[in-house]
Amino acid sequence: xxxxxxxxxxxxxxxxxxxxxxxxxxxxxxxxxxxxxxxxxxxxxxxxxxxxxxxxxxxxxxxxxxxxxxxxxxxxxxxxxxxxxxxxxxxxxxxxxxxxxxxxxxxxxxxxxxxxxxxxxxxxxxxxxxxxxxxxxxxxxxxxxxxxxxxxxxxxxxxxxxxxxxxxxxxxxxxxxxxxxxxxxxxxxxxxxxxxxxxxxxxxxxxxxxxxxxxxxxxxxxxxxxxxxxxxxxxxxxxxxxxxxxxxxxxxxxxxxxxxxxxxxxxxxxxxxxxxxxxxxxxxxxxxxxxxxxxxxxxxxxxxxxxxxxxxxxxxxxxxxxxxxxxxxxxxxxxxxxxxxxxxxxxxxxxxxxxxxxxxxxxxxxxxxxxxxxxxxxxxxxxxxxxxxxxxxxxxxxxxxx
Amino acid sequence: xxxxxxxxxxxxxxxxxxxxxxxxxxxxxxxxxxxxxxxxxxxxxxxxxxxxxxxxxxxxxxxxxxxxxxxxxxxxxxxxxxxxxxxxxxxxxxxxxxxxxxxxxxxxxxxxxxxxxxxxxxxxxxxxxxxxxxxxxxxxxxxxxxxxxxxxxxxxxxxxxxxxxxxxxxxxxxxxxxxxxxxxxxxxxxxxxxxxxxxxxxxxxxxxxxxxxxxxxxxxxxxxxxxxxxxxxxxxxxxxxxxxxxxxxxxxxxxxxxxxxxxxxxxxxxxxxxxxxxxxxxxxxxxxxxxxxxxxxxxxxxxxxxxxxxxxxxxxxxxxxxxxxxxxxxxxxxxxxxxxxxxxxxxxxxxxxxxxxxxxxxxxxxxxxxxxxxxxxxxxxxxxxxxxxxxxxxxxxxxxxx
Numbered sequence: 001x002x003x004x005x006x007x008x009x010x011x012x013x014x015x016x017x018x019x020x021x022x023x024x025x026x027x028x029x030x031x032x033x034x035x036x037x038x039x040x041x042x043x044x045x046x047x048x049x050x051x052x053x054x055x056x057x058x059x060x061x062x063x064x065x066x067x068x069x070x071x072x073x074x075x076x077x078x079x080x081x082x083x084x085x086x087x088x089x090x091x092x093x094x095x096x097x098x099x100x101x102x103x104x105x106x107x108x109x110x111x112x113x114x115x116x117x118x119x120x121x122x123x124x125x126x127x128x129x130x131x132x133x134x135x136x137x138x139x140x141x142x143x144x145x146x147x148x149x150x151x152x153x154x155x156x157x158x159x160x161x162x163x164x165x166x167x168x169x170x171x172x173x174x175x176x177x178x179x180x181x182x183x184x185x186x187x188x189x190x191x192x193x194x195x196x197x198x199x200x201x202x203x204x205x206x207x208x209x210x211x212x213x214x215x216x217x218x219x220x221x222x223x224x225x226x227x228x229x230x231x232x233x234x235x236x237x238x239x240x241x242x243x244x245x246x247x248x249x250x251x252x253x254x255x256x257x258x259x260x261x262x263x264x265x266x267x268x269x270x271x272x273x274x275x276x277x278x279x280x281x282x283x284x285x286x287x288x289x290x291x292x293x294x295x296x297x298x299x300x301x302x303x304x305x306x307x308x309x310x311x312x313x314x315x316x317x318x319x320x321x322x323x324x325x326x327x328x329x330x331x332x333x334x335x336x337x338x339x340x341x342x343x344x345x346x347x348x349x350x351x352x353x354x355x356x357x358x359x360x361x362x363x364x365x366x367x368x369x370x371x372x373x374x375x376x377x378x379x380x381x382x383x384x385x386x387x388x389x390x391x392x393x394x395x396x397x398x399x400x401x402x
Numbered sequence: 403x404x405x406x407x408x409x410x411x412x413x414x415x416x417x418x419x420x421x422x423x424x425x426x427x428x429x430x431x432x433x434x435x436x437x438x439x440x441x442x443x444x445x446x447x448x449x450x451x452x453x454x455x456x457x458x459x460x461x462x463x464x465x466x467x468x469x470x471x472x473x474x475x476x477x478x479x480x481x482x483x484x485x486x487x488x489x490x491x492x493x494x495x496x497x498x499x500x501x502x503x504x505x506x507x508x509x510x511x512x513x514x515x516x517x518x519x520x521x522x523x524x525x526x527x528x529x530x531x532x533x534x535x536x537x538x539x540x541x542x543x544x545x546x547x548x549x550x551x552x553x554x555x556x557x558x559x560x561x562x563x564x565x566x567x568x569x570x571x572x573x574x575x576x577x578x579x580x581x582x583x584x585x586x587x588x589x590x591x592x593x594x595x596x597x598x599x600x601x602x603x604x605x606x607x608x609x610x611x612x613x614x615x616x617x618x619x620x621x622x623x624x625x626x627x628x629x630x631x632x633x634x635x636x637x638x639x640x641x642x643x644x645x646x647x648x649x650x651x652x653x654x655x656x657x658x659x660x661x662x663x664x665x666x667x668x669x670x671x672x673x674x675x676x677x678x679x680x681x682x683x684x685x686x687x688x689x690x691x692x693x694x695x696x697x698x699x700x701x702x703x704x705x706x707x708x709x710x711x712x713x714x715x716x717x718x719x720x721x722x723x724x725x726x727x728x729x730x731x732x733x734x735x736x737x738x739x740x741x742x743x744x745x746x747x748x749x750x751x752x753x754x755x756x757x758x759x760x761x762x763x764x765x766x767x768x769x770x771x772x773x774x775x776x777x778x779x780x781x782x783x784x785x786x787x788x789x790x791x792x793x794x795x796x797x798x799x800x801x802x803x804x
Contacts (some may be wrong), residue, residue: 044441234641266758328634328653329642329647
């Protein structure tokens with residue numbers, strides 16, 4: 001049950017959203033116009049606008065004298081602050097950090113990336129990330145003073161039950177221990193709110209916000225790369241789970257008699273079809289490849305042994321996804337990650353396994369499609385996370401995201 | 403993206419919820435008091451209250467003279483209509499119809515059930531349901547004129563993509579063809595709004611609203627009976643899926659080489675562990691039992707062959723649930739249906755399989771517990787559906803249900 005305080009906070013948020021939404025569509029409006037458009041009382045409207053002004057989300061300008069008004073000075077106009085509202089999405093991958101920046105109109109205006117040093121420690125990672133942000137801003141002429149919030153995509157589980165880390169002022173964030181130095185460094189450096197989530201889940205959110213899953217509300221996303229990750233959308237909302245592990249596909253048990261996995265279970269999907277497993281199977285067939293890029297290239301060159309291994313792994317993935325599809329009944333299965341770049345070589349076996357082994361009701365109508373957004377998906381998803389969670393952003397989308 | 407109309411409708415709904423919530427906690431309030439408590443403008447408040455009065459959700463009474471007021475008549479008080487707000491939950495099972503009735507305070511005040519004739523056709527089913535409702539109302543002295551809405555639980559898929567069936571006036575509902583006569587008959591007879599969902603999913607919603615899953619927002623519910631059904635809660639919301647099949651557990655493929663299933667796939671969980679499959683396996687061991695009740699009784703009497711078969715089926719169910727738990731990361735797994743009544747005989751093998759084969763992160767903390775609500779769970783869930791979906795009911799819970 002909601003408490004009265006929850007209800008009031010939600011009401012205030014809905015009111016803010018209504019005000020910001022009106023400003024977004026109309027440009028500048030007087031308080032009287034805002035009152036009329038939103039149905040709020042004058043008292044409520046003044047409180048909402050004051051709060052938004054204080055946070056720098058809106059600004060006040062002199063109204064034009066052309067606006068009809070009985071007498072005296074023209075009413076002040078409230079409008080969105082053009083110098084605020086830059087949103088930064090950061091994706092801390094296993095060996096690369098990527099960023100995307102969106103403006104107040106929610107358009108992505110910059111992307112960039114940098115390698116992380118082999119075996120980089122948390123502090124080094126934090127420095128790389130900050131350096132990348134500063135360099136990208138300088139190159140694109142973006143003022144970091146206009147930065148409103150940072151979304152951060154991480155490898156691993158983001159558990160909301162962890163205690164939030166203070167980041168200075170009233171800011172805090174829930175971050176796994178591994179990423180505390182990064183969170184603190186970003187807090188010191190930029191002094192804005194931080195929202196955090198798993199980067200595979202964020203890639204799913206990005207596909208649902210800007211990519212191939214834009215029209216659907218129920219979606220299963222799998223990222224097939226060195227690791228195997230996933231993200232599910234149910235009724236338009238990202239499923240996080242009770243401990244932040246919602247969307248986990250890599251550790252579904254494929255073979256109960258299979259080899260032990262680092263997670264403590266046996267025969268996990270990731271062990272079978274993740275980058276390392278694929279490279280090992282190729283080596284066992286006499287095809288030695290240095291890394292996943294090379295394996296993808298060999299499959300594109302139609303090296304038979306590699307194609308066979310990849311297709312068989314895709315069928316394994318499809319077997320797991322068949323269960324997911326039966327249980328979640330999505331409108332769409334989206335396959336991302338490097339392996340998705342192989343097109344029908346991987347998509348066909350996945351599609352066949354789903355059609356064969358899931359409830360026909362769903363599988364008849366289900367499409368299995370490659371992801372749209374490429375390598376910046378998680379960084380963009382980190383921005384999408386802010387759009388859906390940052391209270392100072394018109395988030396009337398929230399219950400129905402995207 | 404939300405349209406402006408969506409945003410306005412949502413705003414109006416939030417305002418109605420705020421008003422109804424205030425009335426629910428305070429009893430009667432004047433419009434001025436309501437305006438003050440909700441922060442709405444006088445104009446908005448008058449419009450909201452007029453709408454609620456018109457729909458008979460609230461009534462207006464003379465305020466007491468004791469209330470301090472400058473001069474003139476005491477202000478009229480608005481309060482919830484005690485003669486409205488009866489909610490009926492109907493559960494159309496395979497051979498039984500059950501009902502539950504809740505009052506305006508959302509307390510269940512009556513339950514009842516009736517057998518459906520063997521091989522009953524849709525018309526006969528509709529008559530049985532209406533007869534049961536009338537008889538229960540007469541027995542409890544409930545006025546059916548105070549009925550505000552009916553929630554209906556059905557076997558099978560409730561697909562929101564079907565065209566809505568007109569039920570008279572402005573009312574309509576989305577109902578599978580099999581249940582059209584019932585929906586029409588309920589429309590004619592009671593003339594109130596109808597909300598429809600799958601009855602296993604409704605049992606899950608009931609457990610989350612009144613039962614064992616009340617404190618959690620992420621839950622996997624399985625009903626193990628003649629059939630095997632399920633319902634998932636993600637972030638406090640029931641997962642329906644893109645075609646109304648969300649929560650399906652019975653048709654997850656357990657054994658790709660298994661026998662064909664009526665759904666068109668092979669080796670489905672329901673074929674292995676559903677009532678018919680269990681009875682067949684018992685018969686193959688020389689234990690002939692007429693029906694599932696007898697099987698449950700034999701297991702309670704610790705007949706060794708029956709216990710062995712049930713325990714092994716529970717382990718199969720646990721194997722499927724391990725995948726579900728890894729992917730959805732619930733806080734709780736709830737087992738309902740007749741088989742759940744066998745306690746540790748079924749719960750232990752389920753728990754073991756989940757612990758062994760799901761991501762330890764989740765399984766370490768996950769509880770596997772029997773359902774609380776017994777045979778009326780789906781009928782109660784049909785009421786819960788109304789509480790969460792009926793706009794004239796304080797549904798500020800909606801985004802955070804339960």
